[in-house]
Amino acid sequence: MTGWKTLLYKEVLRFWKVSFQTIAAPVLTAILYLLIFGHVLEDHVKVYDRISYTAFLIPGLVMMSVLQNAFANSSSSMIQSKIMGNLVFLLLTPLSHWAWFFAYVGSSLMRGLLVGGGVYLATVFFVEPHFAAPLWVLVFALMGAALLGTLGLIAGLWAEKFDQLAAFQNFIIMPMTFLSGVFYSIHSLPTFWQQISHLNPFFYMIDGFRYGFFGVSDTSPWLSLFIVGSALLAVAGLAVHLLRIGYKIRG
């Protein structure tokens, strides 16, 4: 194996060896959300006039799981290696910053998609599977996972202790995910909050992803693609730069 493939393999093996925690647990959490919110709201809420609330909720929950787990993977791997000191094994190698980037983001993408796929498979028991535009589903899942995997890498490089990483996760990633329209269509919000939601890049990931399921969405999937793609390029550029200069990892 060439160097970056070994690092990708190692990163995948890392989460795979603790898959109860890294895959099964988030799948179960998402199913609990679906059971509880679906049960409570199924008869009270219809979205886009024709879609049941449970059906509406599924793509949002799948995407939320993809995003949160992609972020958790690269960020926790990086900070653990920094704190344990075993990042030195990697720092001593000839691997380039590109190798680091593709391996960390690639493994996060895989974990995000595995968890997302697991959540979706479980929901098949509740709602008949249906994809209006499957290519959009795939494109947004991949881009969303890559974007959050990259953000996780940046957070992992930046954070010096678990507390800082938890702050990043709980005060930035979690609110942006929850307020992105996972549980509701932003059309149900007052105009002011609709406009605020449009400033949240996570909204476009979930909205574009949902378009692939229903063929309808709050905003055009092309606009979402443009915004998510631009955000991905921007954070990827930053992450590669930080790796190249050895930000907080090489003195």
Place this chain on the structure above:
Amino acid sequence: MLKALDDVNLTIEQGEFFGLLGPNGAGKTTLISILAGLLRASAGKVSVHGHDVQADYARARQLLGVVPQELVFDPFFNVREALRIQSGYFGCKGNDAWIDELLHSLGLADKADANMRQLSGGMKRRVLVAQALVHKPPVIVLDEPTAGVDVELRQTLWQFIARLNKSGHTVLLTTHYLEEAEALCGRVAMLKAGRVVALERTSDLLKAASSHVLRLKLDGELPADLASRARVTGRIAQFSAHDAREIEGYLSAVREAGLQVEDVEITKADLEDVFLEVMAGKTSSSQAGNSWRESAQ
């Protein structure tokens, strides 16, 4: 700005067994970290086999096998997995035969499938050595590899490293155990407060320094003027002397001070004595340059 290293200029020849000595905080680990790419020097140049450790880092690091000082490990993997992964980072395919040889030579064969967390400190240290050697680097850098490990491992490790050195590997070693440096290193550099204060063949360094050590056990305290020329530990006073005349001089000074000698021992100086003399500034040695460069040609 605090200078961790200042004006260090070293050339290590290919195939040498080179020792880097100095008290804590002298800059040994800083120097090794710059060589390994873990730290960046604010000025100067370091190269390995002609490859600059910054501009041409991939080739420089491919040539280096570094055993870090800290006892670090990845808790997710067992010993064999850790070694296979480390091989892969360096692009070494199908490396199992060499991995088996490393496991065997370092006494790790029966621990191959043990998780890193289950290993004792000494065993973890062996794995660190194996990880550093897994890509067969021509230059081996050991940063205090025997700190806090038992005698058996020190023996195993030094036999193995000496064998690698004989087969052409260049070895750069930092250690606190000066008898190890004396036994193994053909040449040593001594660092003090970031500067090279001695750089010589080990044998020349031993010759250049006071060749004898006079060790006396006394029945009372030395007068201040004599005490300042000795290393005093309780009732034991140790004097460095170049020849028999000087030894006789110390003995008569002790008698004149009215002290009884209860025990006497005269030994040849070892590296520890030289080290203490150099650190105290008593022995000067060839040194210094205006840029610093490390090369293991």
